[in-house]
Amino acid sequence: MTYEYEDKLEFIKNLYCPARVVADETGASWELILSQAAQETLWGEKILPGTNNIFNIKADPSWEGESKMFNVHEIVNGSKIWVDAPFRVYPTILDSLRDRMAFLKDNPRYGKAGLFDADTKGNLEKEAAALQKAGYATDPNYATSLKTVFDGKTMQRAVKEAQKQGCGPILPVIEVIVLDGAKVPIAKAKVSATQNGKSAEIATDAAGRIIIRITPNSGDIQLKIFDAVKNSWIDLDPVKIPSPIKSTTITLISPTFTVQTSTRTHEKVAAKAETPKKIPEAGKSKDASKSFEMHTIEKGESLSSISKKYSVRYKTIADANNIASPYIIRPGQVLKIPKIDGGQNHANQASPAAASKANEGSHQSDASGNGDYMAMFGKMFSDSQNYLHTIFYRNEKNNPQTDVMHSSKAPWMKFAQEEFEKGVKRHVGKGPSDPRILEYFKATPTLDKASAATDKTPYCAAFANWCLVKAGFKGDNSALAVSFAKWGRPTKGNKPGLGAVAVIKFPEGGHHVTFVAGLSANGKMIATLGGNQGKGHEVSHSHVTTAWVVAYRYPSDYPDHDDDYVLTDVKGDHATMSAKSTH
Incomplete structure (x- = not known):
């Protein structure tokens, strides 16, 4: 098949956007990348098929990716011979160009020649001269020839057509999650960027x-969100572009955003259903038991103030008293307040026998197909979603008043559970990495690019950061597990709480982080939900002894209550955790 002029144009058009991305990441000249590729491959004609290997780089012993054998000629002692040699295979052209830049950076002679100097990077002529100085090619006119290639009609036409097409699909992205002051996602809102x-x-x-x-x-991105209730635009924090540029996920809070809540049209019906026929005196109700104490609502009290008084989440109180939306309470109404002692007394949990019965048949060596097991944990974390509730009560002047409150019981656990149910796990062998795990690394911008490009990098801390960011809380941006030991704040008494980040130190060395999902009846083992654990280095539920946990941490702005420390005895889907299973 004859290699046509149109083939040359198509080669440069396909190369243009990846070259722009690499140039943006490194500060190098995209013009040089195109010129070298055109000159060294005869405008793409000599590229080995099915490899995306733009510069025909061989797969030496240091190469860990896929390779392919080709019969090629080489010059040995002045004679042309044919040999079988392995060559690198790249998933995309972009990967090929990134690897080429890594090769130049790893070779000290190019740095010594000034290729990466600030006044050289991004300038085609200066970079070409530096390559020539470093002995990249023996041609004394090498630098001049590269400039000639780029200025030629073929290159200029191809670049013009490529620019007309645009580079949208290949460019990195910023995923922005916008939450209101209660950390509830603001859905279908108009945003100006x-x-x-x-x-x-x-x-x-x-x-x-x-x-x-x-x-x-x-440049930095300035965002505004339109408040339809106030009919005005609200400024959000500017989005800082990471350097070097790469895809990432950030969460922005709009605390002044007006929330549309339910109305009071059903107040009379709801009040009739929820108000007891006879209001007993506090402490004398037939419903009172050792697991509850009674509270009579006084004038001016809200569910929020009662919740703070007893250090029990308002949703827990509402559920115990069958109070549902639109959440109306009145003076004189008697509430049952669950007795919770801050997690110090494990006996306040559901009994171990009941827990064992509830979990009967739930254990399985892998999570696939076990609907009951997933349903159990799905139900456990259903309250972890962020819901905005309207609480109606009477103030001290007996006038109607409204509180807007949110349920936020470890909301990041909802995202962790969803990833578990997707079956995310590290790929085996030299094949492509799991794209979902690479997504987690967007939440750890301090991780170097090479480590963030493979699922062979331990990702437990990246997974924890990703889940926290999704829920509107700040992680620590680090892929190092041990860094969580100083992040956020400790749990009460450094005790395990639902959703707390457990920092584990193994006796043989090494650290791991995971989320607390439960506690054994004797308090010696925690059930966990985390990334890079289990037999297949997957997102999974596993167990670990509390003796190995060096810290339990919550986000600094997470409003934990005593009911966060009431943990049930749950089973995991995999064997007990070890240093080997997490690294």
């Missing part, structure tokens, strides 16, 4: 999320 003087309007999805592609030479 301004970057480099240009503005566009976007609508958030049901999860309060928008996706913004980062163009070359991106």
Whole structure:
């Protein structure tokens, strides 16, 4: 088959966007990348098929990726011979160009020649001269020839056509999750994004999320959200573009955003259903037992103030008294307040026997197909979702008043459970990495690019950070498990609480982080839900002895209550955790 002029144009057009991305990541000249590729491969004609190997780099012993054998000629002692040799295979052209840049950076002679100097990077002629100085090619006119290639009609036409097509699909993205002051996603809201003087309007999805592609030479992104109730725009924090540029996920809070809540149209019906026929005196109710204490609502008290008084989450009180939306309470009404002692007394949990019965048949070596097991944990974490509730009560002047409150019992556990149910696990062998695990690394921007590009990198801390960010809380941005030991704040008495980040130190060395999901009846083992654990280095439920836990931490702005420390005896889907299973 004859290699045509149109093939040359197509080669450069396919190479243009990956070259722009690499240039934006490294500060290198994309013009040089195109010129070298055109000159060294005869405009793509000599690239080995099915490899995306733009510069035909061999798979030496240091290469850990896929390779492919080709019969190629080499010059040995002045003679041309044919040999079978392995060559690197890249998933994409972008991966090939990134690997080429890594090769140049790892070779000290190019740095010594000034290739990466600040006044050289990004300048085609200076970079070409530095390559020539470093002995990249024996041609004394090598630098000049690269400039000639780029200025030629074929290159200029191909670049012009590529620029007309645009690079949208290949550019890195910023995923922005917008929450209100109660950390509830603001769904279907109008958002204005301004970057480099240009503005566009976007609508958030049901999860309060928008996706913004980062163009070359991106500046910070200024966001505003439209408050339909107030009919005004609200400024959000500017989005800082990471350097080097890469896809990432951030969460922004709009605390002044007006929330539309339910009305009071059913107040009389609800009041009739919820008000006892006879209000007993506090402490003398027939319903009172050792597991509850009674509280008579006084004028001016709200469910919020009662919740703070007893250090029990308002949702727990509401559930114990069958108070449902629209959450109406009145003076004189008697509430049962669950007795919880801050997690110090494990006997306040459901009995071990009951827990064992509830979990009967739930254990399985892997999670696939076990609907009952997933349903059990799904129900456990159903309260972990962020719900906004309207609480109606009477103030001290006996006038109707409304509180807007939110249920936030370890809301990040909902996202962790969803990832477990997706069956996320590390890929085996030299194949491509699991893209979901690479997604977790977006929440650890301090991790170097090479480590963030493979699921062979331990990802327990990245998973924890990702879940926290999804729920609107700040992680520690680090992929190191031990860094969580100083993040946020300790739990009460450094005791295990639902959703707390457990920092584990193994006797043989090494650290791991995971979320607390339960506690054994004797208090010696915690059930966990985390990433990079289990037999297949997956997102899974596992167990570990409390003796190995060096810290239990909550986010600094998480309003924990005593009921967070009431943990049930649950089973895991995999064997007991070890240093080997987490690294």
